[in-house]
Amino acid sequence: MTDGSMTLAPMATPEPARLRHSLFAPDKRTAARNAQEARFRFYGLVAIVIALLALVWLLFSIFSAGLPAFRQTFVEIPVTLDAAVLDKAGHGDPAEMASVTTIGYGKLIGKALAAEIEAKGIDIGAMTPKDLVGMISENAAADLRDRVLADPKLLGTTVQFTALANGRIDGYFKGRVTMESAARDNNTSPEKLMLADKLVAAGVMDMRFNPGFLVMPDASDKRPEAAGLGVAIIGSLYMMAVVLCLALPIGVAASVYLEEFAPKNRWTDLIEVNIANLAAVPSIVYGILGLSFFINFAGLPQSAPIVGGLVLTLMTLPRIIIPTRAALKAVPPSIRDAALGVGASKLQTVTHHVLPLAMPGVLTGTIIGLAQALGETAPLLLIGMVAFVRDFPGAPLSGLFDPASALPVQIYNWTQRGDPGFVERASGAIIVLLVFLIIMNTAAIILRRRYERRW
Amino acid sequence: MKDLRLERDVQTETNKIEARKVQVYYGTNHALKDVDVDILDKTVTAFIGPSGCGKSTFLRCLNRMNDTVASAKVQGAITLDGEDIYDARVDPVQLRAKIGMVFQKPNPFPKSIYDNVAYGPKIHGLTRTKAELDEVVEACLRKAALWNEVKDRLQSPGTGLSGGQQQRLCIARAIATSPEVLLMDEPCSALDPIATAQVEELIDELRSQFSVVIVTHSMQQAARVSQRTAFFHLGNLVEYGETGAIFTNPKDPRTESYITGRIG
Numbered sequence: 001m002t003d004g005s006m007t008l009a010p011m012a013t014p015e016p017a018r019l020r021h022s023l024f025a026p027d028k029r030t031a032a033r034n035a036q037e038a039r040f041r042f043y044g045l046v047a048i049v050i051a052l053l054a055l056v057w058l059l060f061s062i063f064s065a066g067l068p069a070f071r072q073t074f075v076e077i078p079v080t081l082d083a084a085v086l087d088k089a090g091h092g093d094p095a096e097m098a099s100v101t102t103i104g105y106g107k108l109i110g111k112a113l114a115a116e117i118e119a120k121g122i123d124i125g126a127m128t129p130k131d132l133v134g135m136i137s138e139n140a141a142a143d144l145r146d147r148v149l150a151d152p153k154l155l156g157t158t159v160q161f162t163a164l165a166n167g168r169i170d171g172y173f174k175g176r177v178t179m180e181s182a183a184r185d186n187n188t189s190p191e192k193l194m195l196a197d198k199l200v201a202a203g204v205m206d207m208r209f210n211p212g213f214l215v216m217p218d219a220s221d222k223r224p225e226a227a228g229l230g231v232a233i234i235g236s237l238y239m240m241a242v243v244l245c246l247a248l249p250i251g252v253a254a255s256v257y258l259e260e261f262a263p264k265n266r267w268t269d270l271i272e273v274n275i276a277n278l279a280a281v282p283s284i285v286y287g288i289l290g291l292s293f294f295i296n297f298a299g300l301p302q303s304a305p306i307v308g309g310l311v312l313t314l315m316t317l318p319r320i321i322i323p324t325r326a327a328l329k330a331v332p333p334s335i336r337d338a339a340l341g342v343g344a345s346k347l348q349t350v351t352h353h354v355l356p357l358a359m360p361g362v363l364t365g366t367i368i369g370l371a372q373a374l375g376e377t378a379p380l381l382l383i384g385m386v387a388f389v390r391d392f393p394g395a396p397l398s399g400l401f402d403p404a405s406a407l408p409v410q411i412y413n414w415t416q417r418g419d420p421g422f423v424e425r426a427s428g429a430i431i432v433l434l435v436f437l438i439i440m441n442t443a444a445i446i447l448r449r450r451y452e453r454r455w
Numbered sequence: 456m457k458d459l460r461l462e463r464d465v466q467t468e469t470n471k472i473e474a475r476k477v478q479v480y481y482g483t484n485h486a487l488k489d490v491d492v493d494i495l496d497k498t499v500t501a502f503i504g505p506s507g508c509g510k511s512t513f514l515r516c517l518n519r520m521n522d523t524v525a526s527a528k529v530q531g532a533i534t535l536d537g538e539d540i541y542d543a544r545v546d547p548v549q550l551r552a553k554i555g556m557v558f559q560k561p562n563p564f565p566k567s568i569y570d571n572v573a574y575g576p577k578i579h580g581l582t583r584t585k586a587e588l589d590e591v592v593e594a595c596l597r598k599a600a601l602w603n604e605v606k607d608r609l610q611s612p613g614t615g616l617s618g619g620q621q622q623r624l625c626i627a628r629a630i631a632t633s634p635e636v637l638l639m640d641e642p643c644s645a646l647d648p649i650a651t652a653q654v655e656e657l658i659d660e661l662r663s664q665f666s667v668v669i670v671t672h673s674m675q676q677a678a679r680v681s682q683r684t685a686f687f688h689l690g691n692l693v694e695y696g697e698t699g700a701i702f703t704n705p706k707d708p709r710t711e712s713y714i715t716g717r718i719g
Contacts, residue, residue: 264525334560335562335564339564341556341557342574342632343575345548348578
């Protein structure tokens with residue numbers, strides 16, 4: 001009997017432990033897991049907050065420093081263009097009139113300003129006529145000269161002339177220059193600032209939107225008030241045009257070949273690895289390549305947008321090829337089967353079906369690549385685009401070979417200058433660059449939304 | 456739904472496709488061994504067999520879709536009307552216009568219903584005018600029993616149709632190039648029973664104009680729609696003959712095991 005009951009006894013294998021507790025109270029492990037999750041969420045939140053704070057700080061510092069660059073102090077005075085000074089021979093021939101330098105025009109402007117101050121009944125105290133001329137930008141004489149040479153009929157008449165105020169005066173109204181700093185400054189004086197206040201009160205001087213910041217060329221170290229982004233914007237646009245025209249077709253063609261036509265073997269693997277590596281090569285290396293190949297070997301001109309564009313094309317290519325290949329890979333194979341099944345050729349399958357479906361990815365990749373190229377500085381320094389360029393490049397295509405600057409290089413250039421007026425200029429240029437980038441990224445998003453299709 | 460019609464006549468005895476000693480390798484894997492099949496004209500031929508038995512592989516050999524698989528290697532001879540389709544002079548693009556294909560998952564192009572059907576005739580230059588193309592599209596959609604459902608929305612996307620409608624659209628697309636043979640790779644596996652019945656009825660109607668080859672997992676479906684059945688097992692063609700004979704009087708014990716549900 002006992003033997004029999006022994007054999008019927010339950011087996012010795014232990015049952016798995018059950019969770020024996022109320023559902024209303026979490027056990028130890030659950031509590032620990034929940035705490036872990038809460039901690040993880042908190043860390044994530046902290047990271048996001050830090051990132052947002054950094055972004056806010058960045059935008060605040062750039063906009064507070066850069067927005068004043070879009071406004072400028074101007075002096076508006078009537079100037080009598082004395083023919084006896086500006087055209088001594090009296091022939092009205094622009095070629096002869098060109099012999100009068102800006103010094104001659106500067107004197108006229110000084111006289112006009114003195115007359116205007118007197119007419120408004122403002123007391124200038126012990127200030128000399130030379131001090132008065134110092135109120136106005138050195139660039140004003142050149143502006144007036146350009147205007148007269150372009151239209152010799154103005155000789156002998158009195159024109160309403162809007163002159164840029166000197167950078168220090170402008171800085172005074174923007175809070176950069178104070179009475180104390182002016183007292184220590186060779187280029188200005190508290191008297192000049194006080195006179196400026198009076199001129200504003202009399203309506204001769206005022207601050208307004210300055211389109212010149214976007215259209216004028218760069219100016220020399222002493223004239224931050226006259227410096228503009230015109231040449232840099234055109235140079236950047238030319239380079240982007242070159243990059244778009246070269247990198248998009250070459251990149252898409254390379255991606256389509258590698259993804260759809262090339263056999264999968266050791267060579268294509270090698271190419272694939274190299275494309276991935278090229279995307280990570282520091283951009284300055286491309287600058288050295290451009291210097292040695294395009295300038296020293298191919299003999300293309302320095303500082304030219306064509307060279308900048310070619311260098312940036314090399315840099316952008318892998319950044320277009322990688323997302324394009326990913327987009328091609330993401331097209332479902334059933335679409336290829338369907339096209340091949342009705343007798344489409346390989347190329348028809350790609351151009352009619354695969355590429356249109358991959359288009360959102362291709363366009364996004366291209367625009368992101370272009371945006372990166374737009375902000376690239378280092379390779380452009382090496383091919384001489386850092387030069388001081390005052391002349392606008394010509395119209396395409398020959399203009400592509402003229403010297404020009406570029407937006408990021410112009411920013412770098414201005415931060416190197418001594419006059420504090422250029423800090424404001426550099427920040428203003430950063431705003432312009434950011435606006436361009438935002439426009440491009442918005443375009444990428446819109447295009448992606450538009451071409452997005454479900455399958 | 457039609458009943459199992461095990462007794463039925465084969466209207467023709469001309470061979471459309473003849474396959475002799477077909478071997479397929481995927482890399483080192485010998486996927487198809489010594490397959491000999493004669494596919495008759497104006498007949499529905501069903502390939503049945505358990506998963507991985509090579510029936511889809513063989514189907515894809517018939518219009519050289521295996522060319523797109525880099526590791527696939529096909530040996531042996533397959534002739535269409537006496538011409539070797541693996542001859543060096545044959546352009547697979549031309550071959551696929553003659554041998555249409557419908558896939559397991561409905562795969563309409565993400566274009567309009569009209570463009571889906573018109574694509575084949577367009578790329579092969581089968582029509583000269585827009586009016587002719589319109590006619591072809593209407594005729595194909597009618598043949599695919601889809602015209603009445605879509606005639607008012609030919610410009611809406613083909614991907615917006617229901618699963619069964621999409622598959623019938625794919626059939627319309629496949630017959631728009633006027634193929635001589637229509638290959639169907641489990642065309643009903645993604646469809647519900649009602650859509651399946653519609654497609655099966657359609658297959659029976661298509662038989663009057665095309666030679667149809669259908670791969671299916673469902674033995675009932677093979678019995679319902681086909682006149683000839685081939686049973687594949689582990690890369691071998693085990694038995695091939697009249698559908699009625701295969702299902703009622705199989706000669707090979709493996710066929711019998713499969714159709715009675717003991718293997719597969």
